Amino acid sequence: YLQYFDTRCARSKALIDEAKKVIPGGVQHNLAFNYPFPIAIERADEAHLWDVDGNRYIDFLQAGGPTILGSNYLPVREKVIEMLQSCGPVTGLFHEYELKLAQLIQKFMPSIEMFRMLGSGTEGVMAAIRAARAFTGRRKVIKVGGAYHGWSDSMVYGLHIPGTGRLEAKGIPAGASANTQEFFPNALGALRRRLFLNQLTGGTAAVIVEPLGPESGTRPVPFDFNQKVRELCDEFGALLIFDEVVTGFRVGLGGAQGYFGVKPDLTVFGKCLTGGYPMAGGVGGRAEVIQRFAAGIGGTGERAYIGGTLSANPISCVAGYHALLEMERTNAAVIAGRAGDRLTKGLQAIIDKYNLPFVVFNQGSIVHLETSGVMLLDLRNPVRLARELKTRKHMMEEMGAAYMANGLITLAGSRMYTSMADTDEVIDDALARFEQVLSS
Numbered sequence: 001y002l003q004y005f006d007t008r009c010a011r012s013k014a015l016i017d018e019a020k021k022v023i024p025g026g027v028q029h030n031l032a033f034n035y036p037f038p039i040a041i042e043r044a045d046e047a048h049l050w051d052v053d054g055n056r057y058i059d060f061l062q063a064g065g066p067t068i069l070g071s072n073y074l075p076v077r078e079k080v081i082e083m084l085q086s087c088g089p090v091t092g093l094f095h096e097y098e099l100k101l102a103q104l105i106q107k108f109m110p111s112i113e114m115f116r117m118l119g120s121g122t123e124g125v126m127a128a129i130r131a132a133r134a135f136t137g138r139r140k141v142i143k144v145g146g147a148y149h150g151w152s153d154s155m156v157y158g159l160h161i162p163g164t165g166r167l168e169a170k171g172i173p174a175g176a177s178a179n180t181q182e183f184f185p186n187a188l189g190a191l192r193r194r195l196f197l198n199q200l201t202g203g204t205a206a207v208i209v210e211p212l213g214p215e216s217g218t219r220p221v222p223f224d225f226n227q228k229v230r231e232l233c234d235e236f237g238a239l240l241i242f243d244e245v246v247t248g249f250r251v252g253l254g255g256a257q258g259y260f261g262v263k264p265d266l267t268v269f270g271k272c273l274t275g276g277y278p279m280a281g282g283v284g285g286r287a288e289v290i291q292r293f294a295a296g297i298g299g300t301g302e303r304a305y306i307g308g309t310l311s312a313n314p315i316s317c318v319a320g321y322h323a324l325l326e327m328e329r330t331n332a333a334v335i336a337g338r339a340g341d342r343l344t345k346g347l348q349a350i351i352d353k354y355n356l357p358f359v360v361f362n363q364g365s366i367v368h369l370e371t372s373g374v375m376l377l378d379l380r381n382p383v384r385l386a387r388e389l390k391t392r393k394h395m396m397e398e399m400g401a402a403y404m405a406n407g408l409i410t411l412a413g414s415r416m417y418t419s420m421a422d423t424d425e426v427i428d429d430a431l432a433r434f435e436q437v438l439s440s
């Protein structure tokens with residue numbers, strides 16, 4: 001496959017060589033993979049992408065999840081263009097679409113009594129934690145080891161792999177994550193112990209989870225996991241934060257909370273909120289908690305300050321409103337989920353046919369293809385952990401590049417997001433390409 005990059009991707013290569021002079025590493029998106037070098041994309045249309053050399057790809061990155069309707073979906077694009085013509089990208093003042101979007105989110109997720117729009121999932125998480133601390137008067141926040149909640153100082157703790165604490169926290173003073181704790185995925189006994197011990201030293205402000213499991217379902221949860229966490233939070237007076245950056249609207253319009261039937265105190269939104277349009281994120285939930293952001297203006301008590309010049313701009317809000325309406329009208333999450341099922345079934349058949357030591361499973365439109373056992377292992381042994389991590393990274397890079405050379409873009413060679421645009425023909429075309437790679 002290296003030959004493909006040498007012969008078919010000359011313009012991408014030239015651009016990235018230039019980019020390396022002004023952009024660290026040459027890339028600013030690390031979702032797909034950058035091996036042997038990143039591909040420059042020129043055009044996106046629902047299920048497909050084209051690079052600057054004219055090569056076409058089936059797009060299973062889908063921008064990292066948000067484009068449930070498919071990339072560059074026309075009905076939303078038209079509304080965005082209308083808004084650009086009437087209002088431009090930002091005025092810094094209130095716009096009716098802020099209200100319309102908040103009301104629509106509330107309709108789909110009744111736990112969202114109030115909503116505050118922000119610029120990204122990372123910001124949403126920061127705001128949720130701040131609100132939880134302001135409301136409870138407590139400091140400690142517990143997350144699941146290996147979970148990804150963006151890259152804010154306090155959340156780059158226990159990142160990617162459980163039990164690794166501050167391994168990836170270079171540049172962050174220890175104090176910034178001093179009040180972050182992690183527990184092993186699905187280890188409810190360990191969570192209870194943490195909550196109990198924290199009780200003796202000021203209590204726990206919040207427990208934050210990705211409701212499908214860390215790294216959005218790569219390590220799946222038992223069905224009753226979220227309910228059990230809810231009960232533990234209630235017992236110890238901690239707020240429950242659902243990070244629905246990936247799951248919100250992709251698992252269904254009611255999000256993972258609708259799917260599991262569990263009501264969090266706070267919900268974090270991200271990229272899915274606007275169907276992929278920029279400045280997408282926010283936090284919503286119990287009015288008395290979210291109200292803390294406004295306390296200095298119209299509310300009561302002390303204010304928890306958050307900002308964001310471009311947050312809730314007319315483009316993000318109109319895109320979000322119409323993307324969600326379109327998802328409702330078209331039943332996009334269900335259609336994308338069926339495509340995910342078809343892809344998973346087909347990949348399982350390929351794995352069986354060639355007797356490959358790979359694991360494939362999906363939660364609707366989120367498909368996980370693990371080519372190394374690392375995510376499924378208990379990794380408390382640091383020597384084994386380091387070895388497995390190196391092997392996994394290498395394999396993912398190789399697999400991702402091989403898929404790409406066969407016209408498939410994946411998330412780091414190990415995850416595929418399907419969209420409403422993935423017809424049976426698209427999935428079957430993809431499976432033939434996967435088979436080409438996996439059989440060689």
Ligand code: PMP
Nearest residue numbers: 120121122148149150245246270
């Ligand atoms: N939480 C989860 C579960 C995510 O997957 C991500 C991003 N992939 C984030 C938070 C951070 O969102 P953003 O990249 O918009 O800051």
